Amino acid sequence: MIKPVLLWSDALILLLLWSVAGLVWLARNNETLRGPWRQLLRNPVGASTALILAVYVAIGLLDSVHYVERLPDTPGQAARYSGEVRSGLDWALTPLRENVEKTYSAPFATHLYAKETLKGPDGGELRDFPRLKYGGAHLADARQDFWPDLLTRGGLGMLAGLIAWLVFFPLFQRGSEGDLVATASSAKNKSPLTLLWERGGLAPAFAWTLLAILLLVGLLIALAPNYHILGTDKVGQDVLYLSLKSIRTGLLIGSLTTLVMLPFALGLGIAAGYFGGRVDDVIQYLYTTLNSIPGVLLIAAAVLVVQVQIEAHAELFNTAAARSDVRLLALCGILGVTGWTGLARLLRAEALKLRELEFVQAARAFGVTHSRILLRHLLPNVMHLVLITVVLDFSGLVLAEAVLSYVGVGVDPGMISFGNMINGARLELAREPVVWWQLAAAFLFMFVLVLAANLFADQVRDALDPKSSGRK
């Protein structure tokens, strides 16, 4: 028996999902809004990065479905629940989560990374690397059987991935041929997804990216239960599991902070540039003051205040998950409140330039209200800046989390995050022999995420720019 748990961040994610769904619903019949996105999916880079981002988001969402398990009933007592909050991802990765070794082990290792005193076959003591409890435990002879077993399992996994891909393949076939007459006649009998694919004519690159992802997933599913693909950390947790769990933290910090920051940056930046004079003076004063306070100190102070509040109201945050969740949200909030100055300054400069342009003057000559000029004339013309800055900031924020964790004011030390992984790597790299896989794993996952987000944002900017649509 399980009971769902709604953490504060889950609620915010639901709200975000709900508003995105609402926007899609509103835009579904509007050609003006739909056109750019369809063009985006026809573009090879756009389609493949969108797919990669979708995989990340799916993992993050799965990790946002939280529940607690019901403990075995003891007669005469009310039902009791475990204090450990788990997520859908934890459930899906149960073998990874539960296969905990004693300490470090290298990727694909069958033996521990540290020597221990073992009992020899002859009863004597010897110092050697002991076999792992789970990694490669099924092998009778670790040296001889390792490669054949790895290749068999890996091959089977990739075969499964290929088969899964072939199931999807006919959809791309129809899409790429773009048989418009047939589509129009049979449009009524098809699911919206099929229609999107057919009308949109997804780029072939989408199919190839999907193939790559499915092969990788097949490989992971086949190997992960029996090997630690990315090794284990100091307390023997699987690094692949840690990396997958970190995705939600990274996405949350990136997106929630941006959501907090954007209204400040957009509103104040554009207003300062457009109105000028006193308004400009006040806003400039505000962000200059904010900028002159060292960010880390401000964040440290805010996080400490939040921590005191959490401890003062312990009854509200009764699980470790709830406590680290509130701390994460507070971190997003404070990063957002301190992080809007750079973008605001950029937007102010751009708005200063735009307000002198004649289309703004023309709108004023029509007596169009200031708020409408800001919304219709200035905002769309600075969106390219916003998009680029936000995506670049996104990677910066994930890294900021690592720096703050190092200072001790980042996310809760018990929370799995890229920041904590990198922070841990500090000692591991100083160790001899070096433990490199935790840093490498965090780097790999962040690299793919940030690169995909950057390329995707470039494509979005091009697709939304009316001038570029005619070029293709």
Next chain:
Amino acid sequence: MKTPMKGLSVENLSVEISAGNRLLKPVEGVSFAIGRDECVALLGESGCGKSMTALALMRLLPDGARVASGSARLEGEELFALTEAAMGDVRGGRLAMIFQEPQTSLNPVMTVAEQIAEALAAHRDLSGNAVSAEAGRLLEAVGLERDRLAAYPFQLSGGQRQRALIAMMLAGEPEVLIADEPTTALDVTVQAQILALLRDLQRQRGMGLLLITHDLDVASDMADRVAVMYAGQIVEWADRDSLYATPRHPYTQKLFAVLPRLDRRGERLDSLPGRVPPPDAVIIGCRFAERCPAVFARCRKEAPGFHESAPGHFARCHLAEAQTIPPFLKGGPGGISTHAGVPTAANPPPPPFEKEGSDVLAVRDLAVHFPIRKGLFRHTVDHFKAVDGVSLSIQAGETLALVGESGCGKSTLARAVLRLIEPTRGEVWVAGVAVGGLSGEVLRKKRAEMQIVFQDPFSSLNPRMRVGEILEEGMAALLPLTAAERRARIAQLLDQVGLPGDAVGRYPHEFSGGQRQRIAIARALAVQPKLLILDEPTSALDVSVQAQILNLLADLQAAHGLAYLFITHNLPVVGYLAQRVAVMRAGRIVEEGPAERLLTAPQHEYTRLLLDSAPGKHPFVGQVGA
């Protein structure tokens, strides 16, 4: 004819640009020659390939563009065969080029002396004191004081900057100087000075001058020979006198016919329909066939050769082959440009709008002063008087032209009339209501009666809004119309300004400059104004497009009785369109009166200076020949 070994001779030059999988040919088969002591004008509208020709000669073509064929020989030396290092010596040395924008062609963080010294070091092997002495001599040669050497570009006016740039280009003692629209960004009085300077330098130093321009009058003042370009080809190549007396190519004839002038008042301007074919178009026959008034079957099948219709006068036209002047031309011996070459019967002038009444716009003693602030607390130390006590009035159906050079306050005046900026003192009445006393909702409603059309059709339309939304914006803000009524009115407006109905769903960048200006006019008309302020509405447009816009403005005025405040620096347009003219200088109106009187018998010396500076009056060639 000059011998081909002297100066620069270009033969059969073609430039190709590969853009994606398309092959564009912005220049195709261009041949001309510039002798020493000669000025050749390369004349054409925007996009005809004249700048691309100049860049090809300098071997400064942008990425993706290359010289596909042809040769360019400077004193017999083939430029296209030189190595890049050897070309580096020629460029800026024996072959120099000055650009259109004096603001951007000088490095803002280097003094004039440093920039001239750079050129001297590169091409003349001078060093030490010799450099500064030579730099000073060059500055004096272009009419600047020697002490200007220490100045930074921002300390110089536009004309001074262009002089400094010319001095830099003279540093290498070029045999041929290419000037790409050297005076387009300058005021008319400064333009006259710079053109005179270029002509004098060219004479004194015996260099060839290739003047690239779109202005027929500038070309007539400056050039010995003129090459007219159209769609990447030279369509006519002749002595200046021969060309201006009897243009042989229909395109050249049309160019003369569309020019607005005082003596064409009340007539409809001839118009040149259609557009220049895009550089990737596949054209079998003549490139001008689609727009040519004298087109016949052969033009569409066979590309015309370059025929010598008179000694030294070449035209790329089948009609020139027969050595006859096309029958529709009625140019007299004085040249088509001064005589009405357009049959007025075919284009009857619009009937004048009959309505006598009170002033649509009355301005009394209007002033706009900008405070100059200094010090820590930014207290006001003085005022910059952009507009300083201006009074004027316009009646319904009347056009008042406001003429002045840049910085004289004419655009500030326009914005103050519309209350886009607050005037310091004075009163503005629009249709009998004092605008200065209004505020809030009343002012907003009043804005429907006064509208403005801006100069630059590229920055005056929001690139992120569709044409339909642009036109609807003012209506939604000011008129009590339902959505359906607004849609109907948008369709009607597009029809009025001669745009297709499907323009509604398109973005501004899909339209040409002239079409965008039509959109801007339609946007202003959408709210049914009584007063339309036209802030240099045609100065960013080609002459053929300018004629279309001026015709449109005349039609709209006749139909709706609009009052126009026409702000311009272009005197021929003033003579053509305006009933009255006000000349503005340094925030004040120095002379006002009926257009015919003011343009023919000016009272004020500044008006006289403006009129004398306008090109097309006094060719320098005659003086030099004497």
